[in-house]
Each structure stands twice: as C-alpha cells, then as structure tokens.
Amino acid sequence: xxxxxxxxxxxxxxxxxxxxxxxxxxxxxxxxxxxxxxxxxxxxxxxxxxxxxxxxxxxxxxxxxxxxxxxxxxxxxxxxxxxxxxxxxxxxxxxxxxxxxxxxxxxxxxxxxxxxxxxxxxxxxxxxxxxxxxxxxxxxxxxxxxxxxxxxxxxxxxxxxxxxxxxxxxxxxxxxxxxxxxxxxxxxxxxxxxxxxxxxxxxxxxxxxxxxxxxxxxxxxxxxxxxxxxxxxxxxxxxxxxxxxxxxxxxxxxxxxxxxxxxxxxxxxxxxxxxxxxxxxxxxxxxxxxxxxxxxxxxxxxxxxxxxxxxxxxxxxxxxxxxxxxxxxxxxxxxxxxxxxxxxxxxxxxxxxxxxxxxxxxxxxxxxxxxxxxxxxxxxxxxxxxxxxxxxxxxxxxxxxxxxxxxxxxxxxxxxxxxxxxxxxxxxxxxxxxxxxxxxxxxxxxxxxxxxxxxxxxxxxxxxxxxxxxxxxxxxxxxxxxx
Numbered sequence: 001x002x003x004x005x006x007x008x009x010x011x012x013x014x015x016x017x018x019x020x021x022x023x024x025x026x027x028x029x030x031x032x033x034x035x036x037x038x039x040x041x042x043x044x045x046x047x048x049x050x051x052x053x054x055x056x057x058x059x060x061x062x063x064x065x066x067x068x069x070x071x072x073x074x075x076x077x078x079x080x081x082x083x084x085x086x087x088x089x090x091x092x093x094x095x096x097x098x099x100x101x102x103x104x105x106x107x108x109x110x111x112x113x114x115x116x117x118x119x120x121x122x123x124x125x126x127x128x129x130x131x132x133x134x135x136x137x138x139x140x141x142x143x144x145x146x147x148x149x150x151x152x153x154x155x156x157x158x159x160x161x162x163x164x165x166x167x168x169x170x171x172x173x174x175x176x177x178x179x180x181x182x183x184x185x186x187x188x189x190x191x192x193x194x195x196x197x198x199x200x201x202x203x204x205x206x207x208x209x210x211x212x213x214x215x216x217x218x219x220x221x222x223x224x225x226x227x228x229x230x231x232x233x234x235x236x237x238x239x240x241x242x243x244x245x246x247x248x249x250x251x252x253x254x255x256x257x258x259x260x261x262x263x264x265x266x267x268x269x270x271x272x273x274x275x276x277x278x279x280x281x282x283x284x285x286x287x288x289x290x291x292x293x294x295x296x297x298x299x300x301x302x303x304x305x306x307x308x309x310x311x312x313x314x315x316x317x318x319x320x321x322x323x324x325x326x327x328x329x330x331x332x333x334x335x336x337x338x339x340x341x342x343x344x345x346x347x348x349x350x351x352x353x354x355x356x357x358x359x360x361x362x363x364x365x366x367x368x369x370x371x372x373x374x375x376x377x378x379x380x381x382x383x384x385x386x387x388x389x390x391x392x393x394x395x396x397x398x399x400x401x402x403x404x405x406x407x408x409x410x411x412x413x414x415x416x417x418x419x420x421x422x423x424x425x426x427x428x429x430x431x432x433x434x435x436x437x438x439x440x441x442x443x444x445x446x447x448x449x450x451x452x453x454x455x456x457x458x459x460x461x462x463x464x465x466x467x468x469x470x471x472x473x474x475x476x477x478x479x480x481x482x483x
Contacts (some may be wrong), residue, residue, distance in 0.1 A: 001184060001185050001186070002186050002188065002217060003176070003185065003186065003187045003188065004188055004191040004192075004193055004206065004208055005053075005054055005187065005188065005189045005190075005191060006052055006190070006191065006192040006193070007028075007029055007051070007052035007053035007054065007189065007190075008028075008029075008053060008054070008189050008190060009053070009054060009189065010053050010054040010055050010059045010170060010172060010173070012029075014027065014029070015029065015053065015055075015059050015060065015168060015170070016167050016168055017166075017167070017168070018063055018161075018163050018166070018167070018168050018285055018286045018287075019283055019284075019285070019286065019287055021060060021061065021062055021063070021168075021286060021287075024049075024051075024053075024059075024060035025047075025049045025060070026047075026049070028052070029051065029052055029053040029059070029060055030049045030050065030051070030052060030060060031048075031049070031050040031051075031052045031228075031230070031231070032047070032049065033047075033048040033049075033050060033230055033356075033358060034046065034047055034048065034358070035048060035343075035358040035359065035360040035362075036357060036358060036359050036360070038359070038360065038361060038362065038364070040341075040361065040362060040363040040364045040369075040411065041362060041363065041411050041412075041414055042318075042408070042411045042412055044316075044318065044411075044412070046360050046362065046415060046416050047415075047416070048230070048267075048358065048360070048416055048418070048420060049416075049418055050228050050229075050230060050231075050418075050420070051228075054170075054172045054176075054187075054189065055170035055171055055172030055173065056171070056172075056226075056228065057228070057418070057463065057466075058162070058170040058171040058172065058463055059168070059170045059172060061418065061461075061463060062286050062287075062288055062308075062461070063161045063162045063163055063168055063169075063286050063463075064159050064160065064161060064162075064286075064288070064291075064308075064460075064461040064463065065115070065117045065146065065160040065161065065162050065461075065463065065464050066145060066146065066160070066458075066459075066460035066461040066462075066463070066464055067090075067094055067146045067150055067460075067464050067465065067468075068150065068458030068459050068460060068462075068464070068465045069150045069151070069302045069303070069458070069459035069460075070087040070150060070151045070302075071087075071301060071302040071459075072087075072302075072456070072458040072459055072465075073085060073086055073087040073089075073090045074086050074087050075455060075456060076426065076454070076455060077089075079425075079426060079427040079428070079432075079455040080426050080427060080428070080435065080436030080455075081428055081436055082435075082436030082437070084436070084472065084475075085426075085436065085472070090468055091108070093468050093471050093472070094108075094110065094146070094464075094468065095108070095109065095110035095113075096110055096113055096471075097110065097113040097114055097115050097467065097471060098110035098111070098113045098115050098117055099111060099112055099113050099114070099115060099116045099117065100117050100118070101116065101117065101118040102117075102118055102119045102143070102144055102160070103143055103144070105143070105144070105147055107147070108144075108146065108147035108148070109144070109146070109147070114174045114175055114178075115162065115169075115171075115174050115467065116162060116164045116169045116174065117146075117160050117161070117162060118160070118161060118163070118164075119144060119157075119158045119159070119160055119161070120158050120159050120160075120161050120163075120284070120285045120286070120289035120290075121285065122284065123158055123284060123285065123289040123290065124281060124283065124284045124289060124311050125281070125391075126281070126289075126290070126309060126311055126330055126391055127158060127289045127290035127309065128290075129387050129388055129390070129391060130156070130290045130292070130309050130382065130387075130388070131156055131157075131158075131290060132387040133382045133385040133387035133388055134156040134292045134382060135156070136385060136386075136387060137378075137381060137382060137385070138154075139154045139155065139156050139292050139293075139294060140154065140155050140156070141155070141156050141157065142155045142156070142157045143157065144157055144158070144160055145157040145158075145159065145160055145291060145460075146160055146464075149293070150459070150460075153293075153294075153295040153300055153301065153302060153303055154292075154293055154294045154295055154303060155292065155293050156290070156291065156292035156293070157290070157291065157292075158289060158290055159286075159288065159289050159290060159291050159308070161285060161286060161289075162174075162463075163285060163286065171463070171466075171467060171470075188210065190210060190211065191208045191209070191210040191215075192208055192209045192210075192352075193206055193207070193208045193225075193227065193231075193235055194207050194208055194209055194214070194235070194238065194352035195207040195235065195238050195239045195352065196223060196235065196236075196239035196241075196446065197216060197218075198239065198240070198255050198443070201255060201256060201442065201443055201444060202443075202444040202445055203219065203222075203223050203443060203444065203445040203446040204218060204219060204445070205217055205218040205219045205223070206219065206223055209352075219445060221445070221481060222445045222446065222447060222477070223445060223446050223447070224438075224446075224447045224448070224449050224473060224477075225446070225447070225448045225449070225450070226448075226449050226450045226470070227450065228420070228450055228451065228452065229265065229420040229421045229422065229423045229424075229450070229451050229452040230345060230356060230358065230420065230423070232423065232424055232448055232450055232452040233261050233262040233345050233423040233424055233452060234262075234345070234347065234356050236258075236261050236424065236433075236440070237252070237261055237262060237347050238252065238347070238350070238352055239255065240252050240253050240254050240255035240256070241255050241256045241258055241261060241440065241443060242257075242258055242259075242261035242262060243257065243258070243259040243261065243262075244257040244259075246346060246347060250347055250349060250350040251350050252347075252350050255443065256440070256441070256442040256443050257442075258433055258440070258441060258442065259430065259431060260424070260425060260430070260431035260432055260433045261423070261424060261433055262344055262345040262346060262423050263342070263344045263423065263425075263431055264342055264344075264422040264423060264425045264431065264455075265342060265343035265344050265345055265358070265359070265360065265361070265420065265421075265422055265423050266339060266341075266342060266343070266419075266420070266421050266422040266454075266456065266457040267339070267343075267360060267362060267416050267417065267418075267419055267420050267421070267457065268306075268335045268336060268337055268339065268416070268417035268419045268457060269335065269336045269339065269362050269363060269368065269372060269414045269415070269416070269417070270333050270334070270335050270414070270415050270416065270417040271333070271334045271335070271336075271372055271375060271376055271379075271410055271413045271414055272310075272314050272315045272316070272319075272331045272332070272333050272334075272397075272413055272415075273331065273332045273334070273376060273379040273380060273383060273395075273397060273398060274313045274314070274315055274323075274325070274326070274329055274330075274331050274395075274396040274397050275329055275330055275331075275332075275383050275388070275391070275392040275393075275394065275395050275396060276313075276326035276328065276329045276392070276393040276394050276395075276396055277326070277328040277329050277330060277391060277392070277393065278390070278391060278392065278393045279328070280327075280328045281311065281328070283311035283312055284311070287310060287311045287312060288308050288309060288310050288311065288333075289309070289311070290308070290309050291306060291307065291308045291309070291460075292306070292307050292382075293305065293306050293337075293459070293460070294306075294307075294375075294378060296370075296371050296374035296375065296378075297374075302338070302459060303337060303338070303459055304336065304337060304338040304371050305334060305335065305336065305337060305371065305374065305375040305378065306334070306335045306337045306459070306460055307332050307333060307334045307335065307375065307378070307379060307382075308332075308333045308335075309330060309331070309332060309333070310330060310331040310333055311330055312329065312330065312331065313325050313326050313328075313329030313330065313331055313396070314331045314333065315331070315397065315413070316412060316413050316414070316415055318412045318413075319397055319398075319409070319412050319413050322412070323396055323397040323398075324396070325396070326393075326396055329396060330391065332379040332382060332383050333417075334372070334375035334376055334378070334379050335375070335417050336368050336371045336372050336375060337457070337459045337460060338371075338456075338459065339362075339365070339368050339457065340365035340367045340368055341361050341362055341363060341364040341365040341368050342361060342364075342365075342422075343358070343359045343360045343361035343362070343364075344359050344361075344423075345357065345358050345359070345423055346359075360416075362414055362416075363410070363411065363414055369407060369410065372410045372414070373406055373407065373410065376398065376406065376409070376410060376413075377406075380395070380398070380400075383395065397409075398413075417461075419451075419457055419461065419462045420451065421451035421452060421454040421457050421458075421462060422451075422452065422454050422455070422456065422457060423452045424440075424448050424452035424453055425452075425453060425454065425455045426438070426453045426454070426455055427455055433448070433452075433453070434447070434448050434453050437476050438453060438469075438472065438473050438476060447473060447476075447477075449469050449470050449472075449473035450466060450469065451465070451466050451469070453469060454469075
C-alpha cells in the first residue's frame, strides 16, 4: 500500500495541542480554499479550510466525534440500495472502532477499538450552565451525544472528543502511525496527486508531484481517492472523469461522462452570537465542550439545528468590525445541519495547478435562511437565560434585531462549519458518482472514500462519518481481494 499525502508531518505543537487548533487555519497545513462571492452572503466569499497534513482534517479540526443521525445513515442506504450503510449496520462499525472512555453504554459504545473517544474532561463552567439553560428551555440532556440522542429531534450533552492525555488523537495517529513500520506500507509526504492514469476505462495508476518532480506509480490492484470534497472532484475531472462538456471545454480527454462530479456541494453554515464574559476564564480542552441539537419546526423527525459553545468570542470579520469584539467572551455557534442549499465545483483550466472554482451557494435556499433565523433566535434565548447570567456581562451580538435586520445579520455572519461534502455522491441516479461499494460508475479499479461520497451532509460534525466511510471501504476491499 502506498499512501500519498500532499502535506507534511503532524508532529507540530499546533496540531498536537487541542487548544491550538485555530493556529492551523490559514497555515501551511491548510489548503486554504476560497469560494466565489455570493449574493446570498451580501457578496462575501467563504474561507474553506481543509487539512493538508498527515491526518487531513482530523489533524486541524476541533476534534469532535459526532456519528450523525439515524436518518442520515438510513438515507445513505436508501440512496445506494445497500443495507450495509443503514443505521443499524453503521452502529456496529462504530462499536467496533471506538475505545470509549466515558460511562459504559454497551448498546451504543465500543471499547478497545483504534479511536480513543471521551467526553470533554473537567469542562469549563460554561458547559454545565448551558446544559441547565437548554434543559430549562425543554431540550433534554443526555449522558453523551452518540447514542439515543442521535435517534430523536433534540438533545444536549457534553461533547465527545478525540483528545487523550491532553493531546489531539487524530485519525492518522489512531490508524496509521501504529502500523507505519509494516513492510507493506509506504507513507509519502509532500506528494500531491495530480491525475489518475487510465487505459480503456481502467485506472492503471496515479500521477503525483513530489520534490518538485512529476512522478507516476502503477496500481497493483486499486486506487482509492480520499482527497476531500474539493480535491477529489478536481482530480477526477483532471483525469477525464466528469461532465463531458466541461472536460471538452478545457481540452481534457473524456474517460467517463459523469455529470455529477463536482455537483451537490454541501456545507453546514455557522452563525455566531457573542456575549461578553463577566470575568476571564481560560478555555479548556478544545475550547468547545458542549452542544445541543434542536428542531426548528414542529413535525421534524431529526434536528435541523446544532449549536456548539466556544469559550472565546468568535465572529465573521464583517460583524466583528461592526459590533466590536470583547476581550473576554463566549459564543453560541449555531449551525444549519440539514441544509437545502447546493453548490458546485468546476475546473478553471486543464493544468493540475489551475485553481478550482467553488460556488458554495450557502443560504441560497430560502428554507435555510428561515432555519438560520430560528437558530439565532434560539441562541439568544439560551444565551440570555437566567442560567447564563452569571457568565454574561452583556450580549455583544446580534442584540434584539428582528425581520429583515436579523436576516442581514445572518448574511454577514454566515461562515463554514468546515463540513464540506457531497461532490462525488453515492447513489443510483444520473448525478451519482459512486455506487454502494464506493466504486466510481463506469470506471474500473477506482473507489472514493471521503466526505465527497455523502448523498447529504450528516447531522453534526463530519469526522466520525468519514471514518465510517473509510471502514466501509476497508471491509469492501478485504472482501473483494480476499484479504
């Protein structure tokens, strides 16, 4: 097995120390993608960070382990026609891979697997106060977020984190590092995949750039792309797999016409509401230790809002300038977790060094704006509740705005939750890119195993669902190749 990673080592303080995760954004460990300006965000662009380092996103993210909702996985199974993707099957995978260090719950949690997970230890006093506030509002409290809570509409809990002994436990350190000395595994850093080599619709190898030189390697069995929701469709299109009109426009020979490559782009919008703290309190763990889920309208069977609590003041650049940021504060970061808006990714040229054009289209669907309004209004209810008064000197933003003024605030506030996905979706319709076995339609010896295959974004943070996608790929490869 050859593992190609465009970035470098994860053995740096900014990666290893949980509280330092913001320092990775915009660094050499970040691809630093930027979306096109959109009228739905008042002409703003989005900074779309993605991991460019061993461990990918799991080495620069906020370390939250969130499995997704029952309805997400049952949707995956329905779209693919493969029951191995349904909730009950995926729950078995989660129990198998987890090393859970919280209150035992054998129905939902596993022990002894490669992924160390625990509830945020010794959380900031803000966290239990938020649980008290959400409980008073009518949102039930759960012992952890990855069990019964993900089978209903609303719930609150301390966050599950991949942090061990005060250090980030990335997926690279959980899976690859323990076996990196095996003779059948080569890990090559600084190696950026540029194209797939093919012959007659059969993928025969990979082209990549290493130490400034173009290289190629033959694939003895299969190629698995795990490049993320932006680079995976880019490499597919650069390799002649995508919409034939776009490929022909850039002079790229068509290997397989798949119009869904680069389409169906999804992300969770995040919307910050900020309070000034009465006194300075240092963030603990990852600086975000509690969350709640909620349904914004009656009759929902799964949540459409998630809010995490940041133990520091955070806001978009535009709102930070408009309102002013306190020296000490905390933030309720609401997310629209069942977005209807869809974007797309296109090539700008035939060369691998040509940038991609990312049309995120965040909040383009009116339903997402309605949900965002409800999410921010709930943030204000929780943040200004009696349970939070000991921590709040004042509400900084947005304040008591309504109607069009609140919608304008949201369009200035909306940023990415860094949960980009969907651009090589799994399914059986004309816009699908991979099947239930993660094989690219119409192409041999090529699979995709990353967030791009999600038919829709999962409810909550996406690291854990990506691990399940990787586990499914491993199970499939073991079966196909009798490993």
